[in-house]
Amino acid sequence: MISKRIKEMIPSVTLAQSEKIAQLKKQGINVIGFNIGEPDFNTPDNIIKKAEEAYSLGYTKYTPASGMIELREEICGKFKNDYNLDYTVRDVIVSSGAKQSLTNALMAIVDPGDEVIVPTPCWISYVEMIKLTGGIPVLVEMDERTGYDLDVGKIKDRITHKTKAILINSPNNPTGAVYKREDLERLGNLAVENNFYIISDEIYEKLVYDGEANCCTASISPEIKEKTITINGVSKSYAMTGWRIGYAVGPTHVIRAMSDYQGHTTTSPNSPAQYASIEALSNCEKFVEEMRKEFDKRRKFIAERLNKIDGINCVMPKGAFYVMVGINKFYGKSYNDFTINNPMDMCDYLLNESRIAVVDGAAFFADDSIRISYSNSMENIREGMDRMEEGLKKLK
Known part of the structure; x- marks a missing residue:
């Protein structure tokens, strides 16, 4: 059965x-x-060479469940350089792709019956991930006529006492929308006022056009940072989809819960791929x-x-x-x-x-x-x- x-x-x-x-x-x-x-x-040659180096150096064993400390340090450095955000390695988990990071986050914070708001159009896996936790997806349609901008007013109307999180994706798959800072700030303030999390999937952060820039939700204010779990990875920006390295950055207690869950599912991600991802983040701009x-x-x-x-x-x-x-x-x-x-x-x-x-x-x-x-x-x-x-x- x-x-x-x-x-x-x-x-x-x-x-x-x-x-x-x-x-x-x-x-x-x-x-x-x-x-x-x-x-x-x-994938760029220098990343591939680092993977080859990893094998020769013996990076073929388990790493900590949350990922290599060196890679987590590099991720902390990336957030400091890109968004002036301070994180420690305790605030970072590396997973087998951003998909696993998303699942880990939902499993860590969502109980059966909790509601998770999702602006649509959205990636179908978001909804299925929420359902697998026992959570209830609350879909809120964005308007094509505005370029699928984030309609915070519509979202506000769907917040209830059961709202545990909102899952957003900018730059967006499938619409290509890039959410405005002012809209993300309004959303962040709602999260603080109503005590729910923002899971911000920023996997396409480097692929923006027309002078736009990705606004990392956690960078807007210290209060919003404490309510934000940022999801990212090396798949899209560094052409490394098959390497399966994603990561999440967020409040220490949430990341610890995600690590505990990951420890009972996949343990640590691929070791040589983690080693190569350090090169991706540090030397591929x-x-x-x-x-x-x-x-x-x-x-x-x-x-x-x-x-x-x-x-x-x-x-x-x-x-x-x-x-x-x-x-x-x-x-x-x-x-x-x-x-x-x-x-x-x-x-x-x-x-x-x-x-x-x-x-x-x-x-x-x-x-x-x-x-x-x-x-x-x-x-x-x-x-x-x-x-x-x-x-x-x-x-x-």
Whole structure:
């Protein structure tokens, strides 16, 4: 018998789609992937060399459950340099990816029946993580017309005596929104006044455009810092998704609880990957900036290209490497055996007819939309957009 909690869990749509695409590619079918949630750049050579060095130096044993002290010290230094925040190694936990850091945080603070507010559109895993703790996700829709800015007024209306936390993500997956400091300050003050935590997922912090800058929520005030658990990692900024190193920084007692939980699940993260992550955090800013500039070129191109396609509209993203694309004007239209009635129909149509892979917006609680990742070469983006436009023209 399968447990009720697992049977009620919605599987990851993006991972399931990746399997379908892999099968098509195995058949020799050329599919351009706009579904991928990871940089298409390879990990920088200096990081790879550090991993090789780790093996030769014998960094192949367990580390403390919270992660290598040297890596936690480097993370403390990063927060001091980037945001003038003072943390000690007791305030930091390193995990097997930011996903585990998020799960650890929720497991540490959420009891069954507690409510966790989540602005939407959002990454589907947030909701499933909350449900697995026995918590209740409270979804609050942000407005596309404002570029999906954080609507603190809407959030305030959903706070109850059961509110334990709010889980925010800026720069945002899937919308590319970058939350304004003044909105984060208002949210932080609500957290202090109402005694709930802010879990701030800042995994895309380095990928911001148009002169924007990531505002680290914990940096706004000492009082807000005490209510904030910051989630980050090396996956997106340093092209290290497969290395599985994430981390959380926050109040000492919360981090201790997260470490206790991690000690009974995965223990410490991969040792050589931790060693290499020190190099990522200390010596890769040039690579990060070069990657950010390339993503910026792709962002401008793909948003402009999409908005030239009849029936399509999308908001110019400010961060990360995604665009949300409205497709409801195609509802009721058909070609051959396909009729478009919802975003999943559009995803299936574009995969089968245009040989491009996009993601159903419903996976992010965004009705009438699809998500497109521009983490791909300019050559593939151009070809993919041509294929998309050609395919959509066939729908009548």
